[in-house]
Amino acid sequence: MKISQNNYIEFVEKKSPNTKEVWSLIKAFVVGGIICMVGQLLMEIYQDTFWMFTEVQIASAVSGTLIFIGATLTGLGFYDQLGAFAGAGSMVPITGFANSVVSPALEFKSEGMIYGLASKMFIIAGPIIVYGVIGSGLVGLVYYFIYMWG
């Protein structure tokens, strides 16, 4: 086969190594699972300790704690190593969201507190928030009409 501009992309795709899917899935599953187990453990400890709070309040406290842990591990320089190993396993849970806010904040601090830290803080999390809010709004609207007509 003569490799030319016409068939180059096909040729490169064949030559390029792919991500090892099964192994990546296993790593993501195990690490993601452990993070969720930590969350569950916190939930149960909080339920026993702060019995006066409602379930919703307890859930918020658990999320807050996980965000704190994710942010701290990012600041200490561990979360990027965890992410390189686990991929989506550490990116999807709320700790990953904390990492995606704290890491640009740390990185762009050198451009100042306003145009650096504060404005660059949401370069990765921003789109998630925007489409998350729009998405939940749309779902709410659909739910409202179904409820009204149903």
Add this chain to the structure above:
Amino acid sequence: MSEVNGKRTIELKNKPRIIATSSLVGSKEGKGLYGKYFHKVVEDDKMDKATFEKAEREMLQEVIDMANQKLEENGNAINMLIGGDLLNQNISMSFTAREMHLPLLGVYSACSTMSESLAIGAIMVDGGYMENIACATVSHFSSAERQYRFPLEQGTQRPPVSQWTVTGAGCCVLGKGTNEPKIVRITIGEVVDFGIADANNMGAAMAPAAMTTLMHYFEDTKTSPDDFDLILTGDLGILGSGILRELMADRNFPLGDNYKDCGATIYEGLPNCYQGGSGAGCSASVFSSYIYKMLTTKKIKKMLFVATGALLSTTSTQQGETIPAIAHLIELEA
């Protein structure tokens, strides 16, 4: 008078020489294949500076100073600067030069900046317009990451085709000299785009540019790959250099064991470096350390240095553009 061979290969009659070189790399590069050949390895890649951009400038400043010291031993000094880096608007080179009070030609050609600088410098020395021109380039993993990819602490996975930006700088001083390695011919590359849009797969994007320049050179000079002790590309990486081998074999100019790539070899033996190194400092640091030593000790007598550059920007990538690439060729003799 120097002349043009074939269509575009410039033959330099006065044979400018590389009279001094210097190189500096970060600790990761220092642990790689060429570790003991670099002139300086720094443990702290932030160089005690407030930002990685300042550290990058410091690296460039140090290689230029180191090269200048070698010239001063013979009562000479650098008269002019040519070079560049990867940061937007070439700030490392311009900011480094602001204290040096020397004429500067800032060059941007991504990872092929060293070969483009050598080409311009060699033509100036050959024409007798200037002597002792320092060609210097730099790149820094941490400043490149924040410009092109993600924050350093962001927990993401790199795709297996990706390369690692070299933290390092290299400087080659061109002059008349006496018996140092000389630049014989130059082929200026053209922009080639075979349609790769994945900014992680720069080796695949640049391989056709290297192929195009090499083919022009071989046609212009009636030579073949076997005529050289070494054919060295810049940072095609493991994947890209494999692709170049296939492209050249396909065109009946197969590359033998004399073909090497700086990026594919710089991290040899280190884990998690994917397809190898890249960046303006990659070919510059390897060429001005190990390769220059091989030339001066006559272990390599005749070689081609073909650094390649991917001429993309973050804007062009986000707008879905494919990646144009370029490769400039320098023929050297010991």
